[in-house]
Amino acid sequence: MSAAADSAIVVEGLTRKFGAFTAVDNVSFEIGRGDIFGFLGPNGSGKSTVIRMLCGLLRPTTGTALLDGIDVRRDPESIKQRIGYTSQKFSLYEDLTVDENVMFFGRIYGLKNRRLKERRDAVIGLVGIGDYAGRLAGQLSGGWKQRLAVACALLHEPNIIFLDEPTAGIDPVARRDLWDLLFKLSSAGTTLFVTTHYMDEAERCTDVGYIYLSKLIVCGQPKTLKALPEVTPGGHRRLEVECEESRQALERLRGVDGIADATLFGQNIHLLARDDITEADIRGELERGGIGAREIRQIEPSLEDVFVMLTRRHAGTPRKR
């Protein structure tokens, strides 16, 4: 086992079956201390099952997971003292105030008296929810609820925090504030395991993993993933076309031989084109449709491109274990 001393989480061959269905299939990855690990994948692909196994809520069928060097199968209870967890759905007590929620979880984690008050003040200060301390949790907006959840997950100073879709359904300002908070925690040495559907959030992570149909398809730093040869196949490059009538333009370009993929991104079109398709070829094709191209430039693949390409490759060659 290559459990490096500076790894917060080491997962090897993690598998979970529910009857005949394999929810998580032979997943392996490693997360370093203080990293922000972005865990992506469509709904039902096995994200939550992985998190539940790592938190000791669900026993793996096979495989191992070490958190802080502790095996989740062997000692799920002592792991609970080292991790924090905020679930996808708000799961604190809506009929308790912010302060009562924090105090309750503090006591649950075994904090007492002075220490309890110190920690409460610390986490409330850190997430900046002090002004709402006396308000019922159920009356908070989505963004503040998430911060409260993070506050409660931080009380016992865990080394690792799991956040299951922390930004789903909250407004952009709250989303940015929450990420600022996550960066603050990360720079203080806390390891963060975040699931999300937002690609821009994935770009902010130090590492990302993409799970699809129960299998971890790819895992690594965003920069490394974008450079993968499967993402931009040999003899191809990625282009961005800025033009009018982008919808019609998309239709035309999809019909061109040598253009492997064309996708709309806002007003622009992203192409995966063979090297022999020149800029002039594209302009020519568009002009035949009466469409003027403003600008064509080469771009590097986005994380979304990475996931799309790898998902297609994966779906094209189904493997059964």
Add this chain to the structure above:
Amino acid sequence: MNMFRGFWAVIYKEMIQVRRDPSTRFVFLIPLFQMIIFGYAIDMDVQHIATVVCDMDQSVESRLIVAQMANTRTFDITGEVASERDIRRQIVAGTAKVGIIIPGDYGAKLLRGEQATVQVLVDGSDSSVANNAVQTSRGVGMLQSLQRAGVSGQLLPVDVRQRVLFNPDLISANFYVPALVGIILQIVTVFLTAFAIVRERERGTLEQLSVTPVSRSALILGKLVPYAIIGMIQTIFVLLLMRCLFGVVIEGDVFLLLALSVLFLLPALAMGILISTIAFNQAEAMQMGMLIMLPSILLSGFAFPRETMPLPIYALSFGIPVTYYVQILRGIILRGAGLWALWPQTLALAGFAVVLVVASSVRFQKRIG
């Protein structure tokens, strides 16, 4: 691993929630309401049965027997009709439950010393009403016959003297109200505890608790204790209502009654926990609660005597904890019974407590997957 880690935190949290929960006020409204319904509205003594008379004789003799029927207070003569068809119509319509038909030759036959006939039509759809009507009318007929035979003035060969011990006036409220304490306690404890945990599952807070080091027993006990306290306050409240509203005096030892009530709370609360480990949401918990509720009310001897039940159902009633508690309540409150008389029931409750508490703790899984 500390077995009771988080116990006080859970109790404290639960107390705040109970205090803030708007449905808490029903905790006292429900028993009050049930007390009034069972105590006042449900009168199991059958009296004042609507009765119509078809007197085709209109003689002194016929009027005498109608008056005797009315004097029993079992029958309320609500009208006179002309024919048997009218009686049947009224019974079908539900305006009368009993019809008395006196044939035109009734008085004449009696005077001639022949056997005269009075026909009583009874609506059998409500069996207890019908039974009462049949027996009372038979009694009236017997009395008439004795008088006619001229034996009424003499001493009857056998004299059965009835003396009713406890509840001498045979007021049915006195019988139902003490047992009502058990039913109310059962409802409150089973539903409140079942909801208390299912609610956490439904809202996702149980999942949050599962990733904390709170222990399973601390969670269960921390939830039980506040509801046990509510249950005890209710018991005392209902006993006070019983004393003040219905004037039922506790004949036996109040402290024994309270101690055995605590013993009953254990299996009742554990049943609630058991439900909450099976049900996924509050609607399901509600249905399962009803499944326990109905036998508790119908088979425990609270509403109907168990002795008259068919054997399989009678056997089933031994598996219901509230059966024993109802016996304890009636024993202590009405008959002043002590532990010397109630030890079998006490042992049974203790047995249920052990089995159900163990079963619910085992079933209550901290892992939610």
